[in-house]
Amino acid sequence: MLNFEFKNPTKILFGKGEIAKISNEIPKDAKILMIYGGGSIKKNGVYDQVKEALKDHNLHEFGGVPANPEYEVLVNALSFIKEKNINYLLAVGGGSVIDGVKFLSAAANYEGEPWEILTKPVRTFEGEGMPFGTILTLPATGSEMNSGYVISRRETNEKLSSGGPGLFPQFSVLDPEVIRSIPKNQIANGIADAYTHVLEQYMTSPSSADLQERIAESILISLQNAAPKVMSDDFDYDAAGNFMWCCTMALNGLIQKGVITDWAVHAMGHELTAYYGIDHARTLAVVAPSHYRYNFDTKKGKLSQYAERVWGITEGSTEEKAEQAIVKLEEFFHSLQIQTKLSDYTQDFAGTAERVEKAFTERNWLGLGENKNLTPQDAFKIVEMSY
Amino acid sequence: MLNFEFKNPTKILFGKGEIAKISNEIPKDAKILMIYGGGSIKKNGVYDQVKEALKDHNLHEFGGVPANPEYEVLVNALSFIKEKNINYLLAVGGGSVIDGVKFLSAAANYEGEPWEILTKPVRTFEGEGMPFGTILTLPATGSEMNSGYVISRRETNEKLSSGGPGLFPQFSVLDPEVIRSIPKNQIANGIADAYTHVLEQYMTSPSSADLQERIAESILISLQNAAPKVMSDDFDYDAAGNFMWCCTMALNGLIQKGVITDWAVHAMGHELTAYYGIDHARTLAVVAPSHYRYNFDTKKGKLSQYAERVWGITEGSTEEKAEQAIVKLEEFFHSLQIQTKLSDYTQDFAGTAERVEKAFTERNWLGLGENKNLTPQDAFKIVEMSY
Incomplete structure (x- = not known):
């Protein structure tokens, strides 16, 4: 810790x-x-x-x-x-x-x-x-x-x-x-945004901060529970309240304390918003699965823990559970009508990976990810995987 | 909520x-x-x-x-x-x-x-x-x-x-x-105290505050995980850190928000400290199991949820899981070398229930428990059950 x-x-x-x-x-x-x-x-x-x-x-x-x-x-x-x-x-x-x-x-x-x-x-x-x-x-x-x-x-x-x-x-x-009158696509964005905020502070190398990890998992589960209710046409005050409080708790500083954090998904996602005007939350859904697949060796322990504790997947090896975790994450985004490939948002994606690599190189990034060791070339590969 | x-x-x-x-x-x-x-x-x-x-x-x-x-x-x-x-x-x-x-x-x-x-x-x-x-x-x-x-x-x-x-x-x-030099009986008291703080804010009638309940459960599980390590003779910095942060998070206001809270265990426990000088945390371990058994109908939903989510007990009816939950709670206190009957602390316990009833009556209690409907006579019965 x-x-x-x-x-x-x-x-x-x-x-x-x-x-x-x-x-x-x-x-x-x-x-x-x-x-x-x-x-x-x-x-x-x-x-x-x-x-x-x-x-x-x-x-x-x-x-x-x-x-x-x-x-x-x-x-x-x-x-x-x-x-x-x-x-x-x-x-x-x-x-x-x-x-x-x-x-x-x-x-x-x-x-x-x-x-x-x-x-x-x-x-x-x-x-x-x-x-x-x-x-x-x-x-x-x-x-x-x-x-x-x-x-x-x-x-x-x-x-x-x-x-x-x-x-x-x-x-x-x-x-x-206030959630009564929010269009469903914006509610979906809110859920995906808050969910990814938690992931950026959680889906890293294993840590010893047991309580913070469990609180992060609590927010993820609670967002999952609230999601179908707040996406439904019938207003559910309690679900709306849980969703709202989860969004606040996801980024009020608490769960990032005592742990390393990632934020590479946001760094790459910001570029996609800048180039194509894709909603911020949707860019996160595009980048996150590829980021976790590309950094599988570093993150598989935590991905497996997420599979077990958040999705109840107890069968299989660490690797198998970790792979299922990424599929579950994609399915969750899809359940919100949020697509997870860049090509779902634009047909004009050729050269995006090069553009991200160039942008990161020019800005003298000190390294992305929780260990600050991802290079602009790594970003190239992650973005390319997300086409 | x-x-x-x-x-x-x-x-x-x-x-x-x-x-x-x-x-x-x-x-x-x-x-x-x-x-x-x-x-x-x-x-x-x-x-x-x-x-x-x-x-x-x-x-x-x-x-x-x-x-x-x-x-x-x-x-x-x-x-x-x-x-x-x-x-x-x-x-x-x-x-x-x-x-x-x-x-x-x-x-x-x-x-x-x-x-x-x-x-x-x-x-x-x-x-x-x-x-x-x-x-x-x-x-x-x-x-x-x-x-x-x-x-x-x-x-x-x-x-x-x-x-x-x-x-x-x-x-x-x-x-x-600082935990290196704390005597084990005081560490045990600290664990039991923080654990009961969470229970007072959680073990009530069911609520719709999903995130707060999950955070409360996170603190309970994390305390359980840290307990054997901080009770061991080998100092474990990470376990000590988790224990310390759990104690703080148990009563910094967060998990009590949006839910009803109980605090009857503390009210009765304070009396036992006043009469017999029993350590505060140990009085809570004496009162809590009887309090939950006495108010079983009100609390069985939450007791069952606690059994499932905190102890992984998935078999049985709501009542069966709720009963097992109380046994698990007693076993957890025992694992800390904390006894759960008043007679474990004093042989001079005759009349304690009467004394508590009288004290509560004289102080014009508005009612104990999360629904403020427990009378001094209820306190009599709960304390009597804890002999």
């Missing part, structure tokens, strides 16, 4: 009707900017709930933050924040909106060109950001209970991540009722 | 050598009071590590806080805090020392008679306590990552609990190396 530090100060308000409580979480004299995305919150009732909860607060609005939050849009929001002397941010949306607000939280208290926060060597914001809370409307990324974020910049075709201990939300509201 | 709020701002520093880092966690200009118990920290090297880490800080000391931290001793510490203008507390010890420091944290910022903090109707301290950190030397109670505490007052034979959102440790150091 590796040494670790863990601190997560975000206050979670979980359950039906909890949005009404945010008036107690934000100072009465705050100048608040509510930030949201494409406007779905005006259809599902969340916008009205927020307005009602904050009717005695000083509340401004900024809508239109897109998926894969775009730097250019956020810079406009930043101008608004400075112009209106905003001192509290409220993200109302999914991971993209929350990520955008984290960047704004850092940028509002940063002297200099905001893009530097993302491009400086360390890419970590050490200071205290502008305080902010979140109201989650799309469970998936876990951004509502961590301090990391990813920002895209179309003009340079970059997608960069950052974060820092001063960028945790002060509070996050998780009301499973 | 019930609505819940969750916030736990304590920073955990986990692993070998982490004590050295506390100098970064405490302000340089703080006037610190290090508080400890009977002096075992001077034998196991922890005292020296703390002194070394804080050699450039202004550090005072107060030793001699006993198990079941005693009000009278703590009032002396409070006088010392006021006299020396202490503004930061450092607990170095097990749950008793940490609980005592939480009380001091509240009392230092409280105007009026300190005992009021524990006896006022709500028994919750709403303010901010004096900031404090902890260095855990005995894994068991989970006090290092929550905001509750229990204080005893010998002159009135009272044992009262309190807590509040301003009473979380700012940081807690969990170095598994």
Whole structure:
């Protein structure tokens, strides 16, 4: 078990009707900017709930933050924040909106060109950001209970991540009722995203961190249990609640403590989103099975444990169970109507592996995977296997 | 799944050598009071590590806080805090020392008679306590990552609990190396204490909080796995680490969220400690099996699930699995050399059930158990079953 530090100060308000409580979480004299995305919150009732909860607060609005939050849009929001002397941010949306607000939280208290926060060597914001809370409307990324974020910049075709201990939300509201109105393909993305977040922190070389591994397996099983219920047309509040809490627990820092983590699937998946605009979660489903097959020797112990504990497969050798584990993973993605081959998403995939290899080479990667020993050439082979 | 709020701002520093880092966690200009118990920290090297880490800080000391931290001793510490203008507390010890420091944290910022903090109707301290950190030397109670505490007052034979959102440790150091020098009977107590903490939050009527239940089961299994290794004479760092982290995770608030909780075993167990001085953890092992047998109809669903998921018992009816679950629980306590009948600890047990019934009646209990419907007469029968 590796040494670790863990601190997560975000206050979670979980359950039906909890949005009404945010008036107690934000100072009465705050100048608040509510930030949201494409406007779905005006259809599902969340916008009205927020307005009602904050009717005695000083509340401004900024809508239109897109998926894969775009730097250019956020810079406009930043101008608004400075112009209106905003001192509290409220993200109302999914991971993209929350990520955008984290960047704004850092940028509002940063002297200099905001893009530097993302491009400086360390890419970590050490200071205290502008305080902010979140109201989650799309469970998936876990951004509502961590301090990391990813920002895209179309003009340079970059997608960069950052974060820092001063960028945790002060509070996050998780009301499973929001899941009623989410389109099924986005629910499927959320499940696949959270599931892969767990895998990135779990499907590594064997570790001695017994409890963390078991909690990771708990999240995987619970997501599997919730999946058919939240994908069904009948709304199931308890299943929605489990799904929502699993997404948060998948990436709030807890299961990564004391273990090595991988994140190579995300690194390769980000490229596929950049090239073809494939939904983030679906790129993970494309890359993960190939990644596990390519790194079979390193990961077969954990794959076999996953087969046993998560899927109940007790027959066969370690290798046989590990192979079945990857098939089970693919079948799980397919059960969500998520395809697992690049050719399922684009016919224009020729040269993708070369492009990923080149991109990783140019960025001077120190090595991918939990042992930091995968080269851009390894990435070439993994991506090629995923065609 | 019930609505819940969750916030736990304590920073955990986990692993070998982490004590050295506390100098970064405490302000340089703080006037610190290090508080400890009977002096075992001077034998196991922890005292020296703390002194070394804080050699450039202004550090005072107060030793001699006993198990079941005693009000009278703590009032002396409070006088010392006021006299020396202490503004930061450092607990170095097990749950008793940490609980005592939480009380001091509240009392230092409280105007009026300190005992009021524990006896006022709500028994919750709403303010901010004096900031404090902890260095855990005995894994068991989970006090290092929550905001509750229990204080005893010998002159009135009272044992009262309190807590509040301003009473979380700012940081807690969990170095598994401390387990090397803990006597085996105290390790056994720690395992049984943490295990029963999980049961109090899990062994209730069935719930729909799938993830929380699975995390609770993960802690139980992981404690079971670690138990024989940490009870062995050969020190196993990884097992010690898992044991330590399980104890913290058992009572840091996470698994109680969204579910109903019981805590009747603790309520009855506290009485046995008060009457006979039996170690807290051992009183839980005495009461729990009888409590589950007495409330079999309410709890058999969860007992059966526990049998299946935690002990791998898949044969038999719900009732049969539930009965086997209680036997497995007793066997687990026995494997720790912890006996599960009151008569194993005292021959002077006649009248205990009457005494518990009377005590509960006098205290106007609103009802014990997860459904708050157990009467003092029920407690009589449960305690009688545990003779």
